[in-house]
Amino acid sequence: DTGVSQDPRHKITKRGQNVTFRCDPISEHNRLYWYRQTLGQGPEFLTYFQNEAQLEKSRLLSDRFSAERPKGSFSTLEIQRTEQGDSAMYLCASSSQGGSYEQYFGPGTRLTVT
Amino acid sequence: GQQLNQSPQSMFIQEGEDVSMNCTSSSIFNTWLWYKQDPGEGPVLLIALYKAGELTSNGRLTAQFGITRKDSFLNISASIPSDVGIYFCAGILSGSARQLTFGSGTQLTVLP
Numbered sequence: 482d483t484g485v486s487q488d489p490r491h492k493i494t495k496r497g498q499n500v501t502f503r504c505d506p507i508s509e510h511n512r513l514y515w516y517r518q519t520l521g522q523g524p525e526f527l528t529y530f531q532n533e534a535q536l537e538k539s540r541l542l543s544d545r546f547s548a549e550r551p552k553g554s555f556s557t558l559e560i561q562r563t564e565q566g567d568s569a570m571y572l573c574a575s576s577s578q579g580g581s582y583e584q585y586f587g588p589g590t591r592l593t594v595t
Numbered sequence: 596g597q598q599l600n601q602s603p604q605s606m607f608i609q610e611g612e613d614v615s616m617n618c619t620s621s622s623i624f625n626t627w628l629w630y631k632q633d634p635g636e637g638p639v640l641l642i643a644l645y646k647a648g649e650l651t652s653n654g655r656l657t658a659q660f661g662i663t664r665k666d667s668f669l670n671i672s673a674s675i676p677s678d679v680g681i682y683f684c685a686g687i688l689s690g691s692a693r694q695l696t697f698g699s700g701t702q703l704t705v706l707p
Contacts, residue, residue, distance in 0.1 A: 523697025
């Protein structure tokens, strides 16, 4: 399977704990995006990487959130001191270099904060 | 917050019927994408549109990029049970980089 993969698919954590999610983009794609989706809503943009550079961050990305893409391949999204409001589906997408704006999504990580 | 108004919110149709849904905005978009999402999964790209007035088909799906660049439409012809799911429009705002702004989705139910 050469699509976007995410790990884990599900995570249950207690409030105040830290969590980290991983995303592996389509192998030839140099752009990687993180989105958050709550129930009944469309995904909302969090941040965007081109290769290893983080080019854009949403105001939704509070200082408890940090994302990295150290070698321009996989990416991690860490949430520190989780809150119940962080419960959501975290989606990763990738797109190829050049003029294409088509973003291909992974299956997502469902986070539940208890 | 969301800048795209997607309608209808939900639809119940009979198998074999055609379906139309749309997204509108007060802002100008450079690109429109349509996705389908099944429960517990990520959105799957259906159609991409890049030019105002563009009409693009993908099998039974046809989408159009509105000439004002503020709206887009998706039509599904001869619906089948596997068309069930949530359909999202998404666009890239003029002047923004590459982040997608999503509509709130249209829940489609196909009755046998």
